[in-house]
Amino acid sequence: MTEYLSLSLILFTIGAVGVLVRRNAIVVFMCIELMLNATNLALVAFAHQHGNLDGQIAAFFVMVVAAAEVVVGLAIIVSIYRTRRSASVDDADLLKG
């Protein structure tokens, strides 16, 4: 059990650091997917631990939502790329105060 959770955490951390250090929006997105997957692993592991399927259901929903999110997110990346000719997240700073 502990080892599954540890693996999940390690993957999550790697994903998070990836979000922070990568600049290509698509790679950043992949890192987010990695983080989601890591949590899914934890959920499935919990389901296994407790012997009911709710964890798996949760993981299932995460996947659905992730799919939706990827669709929209990638569409946004494409449209940003079209207008700005760049997929670097550092080039979009319209929120600058």
Next chain:
Amino acid sequence: MTAFWTLAPVMVVAALGLLFARKAVHAALCLAVVMISLAVQYAALGAPFLFAVQIIVYTGAIMMLFLFVLMLVGVDTSDSLKETIAGQRLAATVVGLLFGVVAVLAIGQTVTGAVTGLGQANENGNPFGLAELLFGPYVLAFELTSALLITAALGAMVLAHRERLGARASQATLAERRMREYAETGRHPGNPPTPGVYARDNAVDLPARLPDGTSAPDSVSQVLRDRGQVRPAPGAKDPVDPADTTDTGPREVEE
């Protein structure tokens, strides 16, 4: 446990590949490795349905989407490894390490009870058990996800749609524009020469030779020039300096 211990290192290494891969395609491949391994883990954890879904949805659909977009955006746009935000990389590393270590330590401290296992839950088969839950207590959430998916699909369409702002350019206007451009900037109105005109070097990475013996750098594809993969034409009067290329990339043609 064999599966776990075999796959865990692979997954971690692949995940780290996501961090360090210079090219986005490599990163995508690394991610695919992680996801497939995860699917196997799911199978080992008594979740055959999720195993299948993971393979189909993630590795199949989502990863494909990623690759499509990568191609759309341009495979060549690899990350420059120079960090632009001062201290971001260091801070991210430190915080990441701290988070990871503390979290793992915390998990290690936690005492977990005996594993129940899913034997009972999966009595009628894992998909059956999931279905019972999904169409039982979680039916509302399930229905809502359908709305979410439709919305997402619509959203993606709206976002990706491009409004035509002007009239479609006709051949005549395009030609006229080229001539005007020639008059104003001196840019050649015709097609650029194709690379490697002579029989002995017809490779795409060799620039064409102009009548006066100099090479025409803009005959080589922009991608190759960007990558620095242009070979100097043998016997050319001047060595081609890839950095010294003027922008002669494909004309932008308005759709």
Next chain:
Amino acid sequence: MLDLVWLLVAIPLVSGLGLLVWGKEADAWGHLVATVASAASFVLGVVAFIELAGRDADDRSVTHVLFTWIEAGPFHVDMAYHYDPLAALFVLLITGVGTLIHVYSIGYMAHDERRRRFFCFLNIFVAAMLTLVLAADYLVIFLGWEGVGLASYLLIGFWQHKPSAAAAAKKAFVVNRVGDLGMALAIMLMFAQLGTTDIASVNASIGSASTSVATAMGLLLLLGACGKSAQVPLQSWLLDAMEGPTPVSALIHAATMVTAGVYLVVRSNGIFDASEAARTAVVVVGLVTLLVGAWIGCAKDDIKKALAGSTMSQIGYMMLAAGLGPAGYAFAIFHLITHGFFKANMFLGAGSVMHAMDDDVDMRHYGALRTSLPITFATFALGYLAIIGFPGFSGFFSKDKIIEAAFGYNVWVGLGTLLGAGVTAFYMTRLMMMTFFGEKRWRDEVHPHESPLVMTIPLMVLGAASLLGGALLAGDWIVDWLEPVVGHTEHHELAIPALAMSAIIVAVVAVGATLAYLTYGRRPVADVAPLDSQVRWPVRAGRHEMYGNEINEALVVRPVQHTTRTLVFLDGRGIDGFVTGLADRLGEASQALRKPQNGLVRSYALGIFAGATLVLVALLAVTLA
């Protein structure tokens, strides 16, 4: 009749305000109404006086409450009048001289387009002055006090288009306000100390308070008196006030208003009786002003300013007499009345001269006017003889009594008053010589002519009064008359008999007059004044009014201007600057806080991640703890 004394005030007040509001339609007849109003007051005053005189000596006092002016808690002020022998004399003086001057002004202001307004102001002045002398409460005195100040302000600045007149009016009001400060504080002190501001009560019960309270009250009242009566150190406004039309100078700045300070001191006899120190202060102020005024009078070439210096000096005499206590009160009032006659007479005479000389006031441009202006000359001469104290004239008796009383008080003070008498003779003779005798020095285009009858009749009346005013002393009548109000004690017997004293005074006066005659009567007078650098310092100082303006300028005006400028600057930069500075600092702080908002999503993500880590660490720490 004595219940209707308030009509004395009401008639001129209604007439003045009414004409003011009436507007242009009243231009043609407004001055007549005003004069009639003033005359009506005079007639009423005479009737009331006769009625009062008909009563027993102990019964000659009427207090009548018209209505409650202010009442809140223990503070109670009645709008009431107090008609007694002192007030009666003043009423006669004010309305009598006032009416004469109204009449005179009909001629004097005939060609002024704002004549109606001039008469309105005169009427308002008469009403305010009567309020002052009839008041039964110090706060009501204050009402009249500032009312006459207002009238004085309006009349000095009557020719507003002249910046000098406007400035003089402003100065008079402001300097008077300084005095009023003292008077206001004195009234507050009365209320705090005695719980009342009623004149009779205050004067009756001040004895039960400590002497220091009485001294403080006396000194504060003296400050008020100094302001109104142009006594040192608040004397500087009076000479500038001569910018006003001459009838105003005669009525307000010679005969009546400026003597209000003396009235106040006499009216507050209870307070001054209770404090030796306050009385001494009054004597010192009076003596100093007496000499300073006389000195200025000697040096001025402007006929009105020379007379104004003389006024200061004569009021100094009255003030000094009032400071002598019960021995001097009656003589102060006596001199006040005779001075009212002869000084009004001379001011009006000066007005007549100016009228003849196209409003030229420089005596160096006069000379030999006795032939051109016979009536003016004759009446002016009566006033002149009265003021220098020519035996038999009114001034002789009144001044004589004061000098005697001063000798009885202190030899040095007596010598001061004696010297003053000599100097008075000097400057008045100088004035006479320069104006009416000697060579004619007026310019060719000037054709002196005698004033119309409407102006000369008041001169004649006042001339007669100057001559006969001494009759008031016949049988010590005025002393007896005032005794119920101010009491009386015989002054100390002098070392020499009174007759010898009078002889000495007359001798001193003769010396002064002779000196002036020798200087100005026998020798030709230059028609251009010698420059400051050509005259010796006493003349220079006199011309500059003993540097009073310069002293005020250095001690008060410039510090106030400086403070004002500094404060305005500080208000903008300091107080408001602090507030706006605070706003600016806030702006800067928000600029600094803007920096982390760099718009880069990864920075924000790092923040979130760091925050999550922090929460995790905190949770762990809490669990472990």
Next chain:
Amino acid sequence: MILTLLAATPLLGALVVTCLPRGSANASTVKAVAIGFSALTLALSLVVMARYDVESGGYQMTEKHEWIGQLGAWYSLGVNGIGLVLILLTTILVPVVLLAAWDDRLPGRRSVNSYVAWMLVLEGLAIGVFAATDAFLFYVLFEATLIPIYFLIGSYGGPQRTYAAVKFLIYNLVGGLLMLAAIVGLYVVSAKDGNASYLLSDLQNVDMSTTTERLLFCGFMAAFAIKAPLFPFHTWLPDAAASATPGTSVLMVSVIDKIGTFGMLRWCLGVFPGASEWASPVVITLAVISIVYGALCAIGQDDIRRLVAFTSVSHFGFIILGIFAFTTVSTAGSTLYMFNHGLSTAALFLVTGLMIARRGSASIGDFGGVQKVAPIMSGVLLVAGLSSLSLPGLAPFVSEFMVLAGTFTRSVPAAAVATLGIVLAALYILIMYAKVMTGPLREGLEGFRDLGSREVAALAPTLVLIVGLGFYPQPMLNVINPAVDEVISQVGQGDPPPRTPVDVSEQAKTEEGGH
């Protein structure tokens, strides 16, 4: 009900005026309707005045309805003598201001409808403030008055109007915020004591510790000191007055700023008597500084409107001084002063406003010799100015002298320094008058118009009242005295007795017939 009716009439008027058609063609109708409503309000307030029973004193014509039960907030109205006087002042001044503002040129194409509507709204809210006997209601209305003034300055003022309006708003909001904290604190205190209630009558009986009382007092006092304005919180006033239209300035200085001093009397002294006494040395010092400082700053101003604003700083110093001297004489004087200062400043602001509108400049240096071409205006300015310098015979003198006399019995130094104000007042008024009205006529003023009959009609009531109350202030004092006695007994202070009182029998004798 009559108080609600009184407050609602101008609000209704504002609504009607807003609904009337806009445009310059209808401007006269709009103004006439507005004046009509304000005159109706004046009539109602006279009815209130007549129905108020002076003999029994206290709060009368009270109304009470539960508003927010959980908070203990009530819709509770009532007037005592102090509130009555101020309501009367408000209802007198609004028609005067509306009439005088007839020819106001508004910036840009702003509609006259909203201009007069905001004024009527302000009147309604001000009446509510003066009648509120519930702290929560008072607070809400107190803050609500900021809105009309903000728009009146910010939309219809001079070139600097935005800056001035924002400055006004921020200053007053800061004060209001501190008061809000104190209001919350009051809830806590009264809830701890039993039933939570914001009613004045309940708050007066709430037990609180000394520290709490002082803190709550400071919250209220801060708001009132900024509003009043007391040195050093005064700097918003000159800016606001210099940028506002004359009518706005009148309503702001004569009515709204009075809420500050009124609040001190009703809420600070009424609810926190102990703390008021504790703070009085500081407040008296600041008040005395205000008097002298405001006067000195007024002397140094070149802008006539700023000058008048600074004179008000000085006058408010007198009012606050009188309130915190805790004697019936000074406090009654302060209350009367609020009324008189309202009249005097209204006259001053209005007549200078007309002058400035004709000349197109507010700088004293741009005037000179106006008396020659505009004698009536000059006379009105002189009377208004003389009332501002407290000439005896004009209304402000009575109140100013009462303040000083009362203060003198409590603190001689404070009264003595404050009396300096009368000299400085003469300076600032007469210097201004001399520069503007006297001397040779300045170039460019040849066509200067004198006051028209409508303007005279607008100004006449204030002048008549100034003169009338100068000689006969008793009608006002009769109303004020019982209320003031109540406040002073609430503070637990009385008038210090005279140190050597006059013997009554002797006084009786002297009044009979001299001595």
